[in-house]
Amino acid sequence: MPRHDHTPEWTPPEPDPEQPAQVRRILRLFRPYRARLALVGLLVAAASLVSVATPFLLKEILDTAIPEGRTGLLSLLALGMIVAAVLGGVFGVLQTLISTTVGQRVMHDLRTGVYAQLQRMPLAFFTKTRTGEVQSRIANDIGGMQATVTSTATSIVSNATSVIATVVAMLALDWRLTLVSLLLLPLFVWISRKVGRERKKITSQKQKQMAAMAAQVTESLSVSGILLGRTMGRADSLTQSFADESHQLVGLEVRSNMAGRWRMATIGVVMAAMPAVIYWAAGVAMSVGGPGISLGTVVAFVSLQQGLFRPTVSLLSTGVQVQTSLALFQRIFEYLDLKADIEEPAHPVPLDKVRGDVRFEQVGFRYEPDAAADTLRGIDLTVPAGSSLAVVGATGSGKTTLGHLVPRLYDATSGRVTIDGTDVRDLSFDTLAAAVGVVSQETYLFHASVADNLRFAKPDATDAELIGAAKAAQIHDHIASLPDGYDTLVGERGYRFSGGEQQRLAIARTILRDPPVLILDEATSALDTRTELAVQQAIDELSAGRTTITIAHRLSTIRDADQIAVLNGGHVAELGTHDELLAADGRYAELVRRDARTQPAVTV
Incomplete structure (x- = not known):
């Protein structure tokens, strides 16, 4: 925006009554x-x-x-x-x-x-x-x-x-x-x-x-x-x-x-x-x-x-x-003096071995106390350990917000989110970070080597563990083909790698973390359909045996989910398997038909 070439006239301020307190603080x-x-x-x-x-x-x-x-x-x-x-x-x-x-x-x-x-x-x-x-x-x-x-x-x-x-x-x-x-x-x-x-x-x-x-x-x-x-x-x-x-x-x-x-x-x-x-x-x-x-x-x-x-x-x-x-x-x-809205509990509950049972119990959420309406309201969902839940819905329906509540990127305004029966607000940040892994559409890589980016998840990981995670994420062969291999600098925000390669590096990083609960937040929505298939193979490898909550944009990626929750206006409008929801011919079926019209077929 254009700025004026002159600065406004200014008169000296009156003495600040809070200055003595500020000096004492200094x-x-x-x-x-x-x-x-x-x-x-x-x-x-x-x-x-x-x-x-x-x-x-x-x-x-x-x-x-x-x-x-x-x-x-x-x-x-x-x-x-x-x-x-x-x-x-x-x-x-x-x-x-x-x-x-x-x-x-x-x-x-x-x-x-x-x-x-x-x-x-x-x-x-x-x-x-x-x-x-x-x-x-x-x-x-x-x-x-x-x-x-x-x-x-x-x-x-x-x-x-x-x-x-x-x-x-x-x-x-x-x-x-x-x-x-x-x-x-x-x-x-x-x-x-x-x-x-x-x-x-x-x-x-x-x-x-x-x-x-x-x-x-x-x-x-x-x-x-x-x-x-x-x-x-x-x-x-x-x-x-x-x-x-x-x-x-x-x-x-x-x-x-x-x-x-x-x-x-x-x-x-x-x-x-x-x-x-x-x-x-x-x-x-x-x-x-x-x-x-x-x-x-x-x-x-x-x-x-x-x-x-x-x-x-x-x-x-x-x-x-x-x-x-x-x-x-x-x-x-x-x-x-900023107030940290999300505080670590004074006496956190220990979780020695996380099974991965996730529950949303009458969960409500709003971003601002004076907001006109809740972003989420009355969410009741159960994701048993090792099972998968897909969350779909129109833009603005609250899908990503729901996923953010599990790792406590936000706290529920009402109700509670639990892991193995324990409210996530009662877990220490370290316990929660070890229990929940997140792979999102917005992949962030540091301006460092491939190995350093992977070890961000596990600083003491051995070279063999890096290679194993990269192979599971379908990215090892590409890394090995580079002149510097795992010592290759990824560039600012990973721009030396394609979008699909960045996502597979992020997946490899999460595999190293080995969390029992996995949040996939539209992890493939920014990729073309052919690259998506390659990344989806890595995601399937990552999801095996874990409790997985997938925030889905392309419905083709979640057909095999154990449960599919359809959000509409911040609440669960439909819940069931792919076949059950198609048979109901409701909101989900409408989304599937729309998805079929907008996504081209891919031959492999």
Whole structure:
């Protein structure tokens, strides 16, 4: 869609009342690393004391050692300044090492936490969320927090300690000059907080824009996206759309970097001019007959003042950075706070040996609580162990939804689904995954080798087991004919293999898993009839001896099913064998006649 070339006028937001709670939550991320942070605090304190000592050494050099010609004292004081510099450097390196390590651990905890949370989300979440948005939260948002997490905590402690130590030292030198130096600090703090609030708002907008761009890249530059764009002649319009999104990001980046830049520059100019003010104040005090201030005191004080201004400016900048990062933390916390509708039971029921009896007991389901009607209602079906049930019906009748309830991709809204008499909601995810295998029309293969894709089902599978599963799935001969055999890369989403070959690889993967219950969700509907016959042979091999529920599009594949359930409007309209349902001349018979008209005959 076309975008405007300008961004709307924006006014700084009011302070966020939830910000203190958010800051406390961020601080809790560092709780596991308290010991290391305490060590960083000790190093910071040591470094601050060393830095403050240097101006006092300089004062003694200028006021005592040089005027009195005390060479030994001069050498000792000069050596002390060198030692202080060396110690400051060592403390700084150690401080950076520890704080960076802690920061990276926190980043790791955040990334892992978000990924684990997304793994627990129901399938409905991913059907409503763009893939690029999810990737942007993990990559861009967490990546954008890196500087804050790895260095900000240390910077705050270090600079705050330096400021306190320096102010104390300045007071010890001359309290009058100290007051002159500190007069403008409250104004500087107010300016920095105002700038921080501006940047936080802009950063939130910027991250949303980056997420939109990531989603467009993921969708349009995938193999499927490229094929669709080229065949539809939309390559130029997609490029223009991306350019518009990128142009919007340019404006936000400029606004983010320039927000408050003149105000912060003014602070820098004022602080740079302060030494001149101190020299002027000291000169005026002496010219009007006030208490004298030695040259060494003035030079040491200016040195301390510069040592004060540097951490003060850094603290102000850090405050701006923290407020900016709050927008990123907020986006991450949004994902961490997502409610996982499908939870693993606290005390799962063990199933030592799964027979494979599956029952649907008065099952109802709706995708949204406020939906106008249920997708499924009053489903009562029994699939004995080792038998087969085929589910047919028009598009939108609830066939796929019914199949998704068995492996708990969704939970029934009412009633229950059981395996061997146990509600699937009472089984652990591992038990359920071992008990139920799914082969769907949408086959997913990773950009990895054939062997790695197969071992995704069973990581410890031997080469012999891989070959056995591939032979059962009627795909071994093709794999063996490839130059790299089982080490062949399948390409993104398996595009180096045909649709039928991808399905047979998926079947081989499920054979390795060896589940007692099998869900076949229109596994051959996307294939031509000749390829379907080859894949059907692999499916027959896979289904042997298992409880099989087949979601069927082509009725020719389910004639031999022990039971056929016809769904219509979310409920079971007919149930019986192929011959019984044909004899009844109802909905199923109508579907068979339609299927015969639309599917060409195949000779083999």
